[in-house]
Amino acid sequence: MLNVALPKGRLGEKVYAMFEAAGYECPSIKENNRKLIFENEEKQVRYFWVKPSDVAIYVERGAADIGVAGKDILLEYVPDVYELLDLNLGKCRMAVAAPNEFNDDGQKVLKVATKFTNIAANYYASLGREIDIIKLNGSIEIAPILKLSDVIVDIVETGTTLKENNLEVKSTIVPISARLISNKSSFKFKGADIEKIVNSIKNQVKEND
Amino acid sequence: MIDNILKNEEKAIFALRELYGKYGYKHFKMSKFEEYEFYIQNKDFLVSDRIIAFNDTSGKLLALKPDVTLSIIKTGEDINGFKQKVCYNENVYRVSENTHQFKEIMQTGVECIGDIGLYDIYEIIVMAAESLSLISDDFVLEVSHLGLLSSLLDNICKNSGFKQDAIKYISDKNAHDLARICDENGVSENCKKMLAEFVSIYGERNDVLQKLEAIGEYIDKDSINMLKTLSDMLDNLSLGGKIKFDFSAVSDMNYYNGIVFKGYVAGISQSVLSGGQYDNLLHKMGRRSGAIGFAIYLDMLHDLPSEKEKYDVDVLLLYNDCTDNKLLTSKMAEIIDSGNTVSAQNCDLGKIKYKELMDLRGGV
Numbered sequence: 001m002l003n004v005a006l007p008k009g010r011l012g013e014k015v016y017a018m019f020e021a022a023g024y025e026c027p028s029i030k031e032n033n034r035k036l037i038f039e040n041e042e043k044q045v046r047y048f049w050v051k052p053s054d055v056a057i058y059v060e061r062g063a064a065d066i067g068v069a070g071k072d073i074l075l076e077y078v079p080d081v082y083e084l085l086d087l088n089l090g091k092c093r094m095a096v097a098a099p100n101e102f103n104d105d106g107q108k109v110l111k112v113a114t115k116f117t118n119i120a121a122n123y124y125a126s127l128g129r130e131i132d133i134i135k136l137n138g139s140i141e142i143a144p145i146l147k148l149s150d151v152i153v154d155i156v157e158t159g160t161t162l163k164e165n166n167l168e169v170k171s172t173i174v175p176i177s178a179r180l181i182s183n184k185s186s187f188k189f190k191g192a193d194i195e196k197i198v199n200s201i202k203n204q205v206k207e208n209d
Numbered sequence: 210m211i212d213n214i215l216k217n218e219e220k221a222i223f224a225l226r227e228l229y230g231k232y233g234y235k236h237f238k239m240s241k242f243e244e245y246e247f248y249i250q251n252k253d254f255l256v257s258d259r260i261i262a263f264n265d266t267s268g269k270l271l272a273l274k275p276d277v278t279l280s281i282i283k284t285g286e287d288i289n290g291f292k293q294k295v296c297y298n299e300n301v302y303r304v305s306e307n308t309h310q311f312k313e314i315m316q317t318g319v320e321c322i323g324d325i326g327l328y329d330i331y332e333i334i335v336m337a338a339e340s341l342s343l344i345s346d347d348f349v350l351e352v353s354h355l356g357l358l359s360s361l362l363d364n365i366c367k368n369s370g371f372k373q374d375a376i377k378y379i380s381d382k383n384a385h386d387l388a389r390i391c392d393e394n395g396v397s398e399n400c401k402k403m404l405a406e407f408v409s410i411y412g413e414r415n416d417v418l419q420k421l422e423a424i425g426e427y428i429d430k431d432s433i434n435m436l437k438t439l440s441d442m443l444d445n446l447s448l449g450g451k452i453k454f455d456f457s458a459v460s461d462m463n464y465y466n467g468i469v470f471k472g473y474v475a476g477i478s479q480s481v482l483s484g485g486q487y488d489n490l491l492h493k494m495g496r497r498s499g500a501i502g503f504a505i506y507l508d509m510l511h512d513l514p515s516e517k518e519k520y521d522v523d524v525l526l527l528y529n530d531c532t533d534n535k536l537l538t539s540k541m542a543e544i545i546d547s548g549n550t551v552s553a554q555n556c557d558l559g560k561i562k563y564k565e566l567m568d569l570r571g572g573v
Binding site for chain 2: 060061062080081082083084085086183184185186187188189191
């Protein structure tokens, strides 16, 4: 039985469609109910919906053999997993944003508000810039407006939220998209099944490009 | 009988020590503490630089061992033609990546230090495979060659930072980000394609060797020949089919070189065995010998499924004041003699899980 952790939400639904097209369908998943685990005994596959930021943990700890997680989560938590495929879905970027008029002159410690403390710390360490990280869990955009921070490090999709709050992207740290990940031990023992899925989905990604 | 009582990791300790003894590895017992300074000098080799330190009665700063290999290396001496072969079973103290709290980890392993040759590498790999087979029939030992990997990346691109990032992506089997950094570093399309091919090469040893040769000029010929000879030697082994080649098994190149390997057991989510050649570490510590060894993380064996953990006892025997004492004692002896476990209680409150209930209560 192959256990697959899918991120709840629109991205997860798109990803399930790819698994379905790969021949690993599980019709019960489309029933309108509150169940979180769905199994297709015949295809030997079990899907479960989990919080997107938890997928990597399920996979790293072996509760799921494979799963789909955003590159942002993989960079932030650095789970010990194989990253087998870029699905080219959920594309966005991790960026530094600040009020339009802000200019970092490098004269003082930079105050950075973010949910992604590791990504921010690594990025500024690579620039040799001293920063003060302010960990927030949401509504990051208001931090510079209220002078809580100078800049923010956050995911930017269309940039609309930034614009509406008079912020702009100052630099892009890394492009983000959804990645298919595998538990390392599962890959040793269920490798043939995992590779079959990966190859089929890889072809679908190519066709979509 | 003892087999029924011992936990997975306890059984493994006895079996592994017996195995290592067969190959002439002497048990090495070390002190629980080392001088703190010793670890600070070699902190890059440690998994984490957070160490439990304390003052001894004379005021000297000591540490609870976070690692065993360093302690073994510092005791030996370099003698031409001699190999120090030791095995150990020790607790080490490290910070858990998940809880960020200190954790006691039971570790067993072997170290072979001295004039290391191909046979020594073969012997250690065989011992690693046999160790895994003592834990489970369903295991995989994957072997990689850091020399091959290192020369391949050096031949392709000399830009600083490329090699480090490429190794990370190869260890993650991440072909897409590997292709991205190739583009960023101006690597030719041919080499980019070849690296993508390299990431996808793993599995049966002969199959891997054939594909490696097909990749061509950038792969170091000496390393391939070494892997070929090693693979031929492993062919004669009954467990040989479970030993694969996989270049995603990498370790820190500041300390490790040549052959490195990782062992996986079905049902355990991470590698339970890790090892390789660490000549670079010895050289950093001023020694001229070579070294190879491995460690098994016994605490991970908790995750192995165990039938008996479903039950606290085989039989729950209930008795009360009305139960005939002779019947009670003879039933207890009968159950124990038959090799089963039993708990004698006055009633079943649901706190003990059992396979079978024997109710000897009178007047109920």
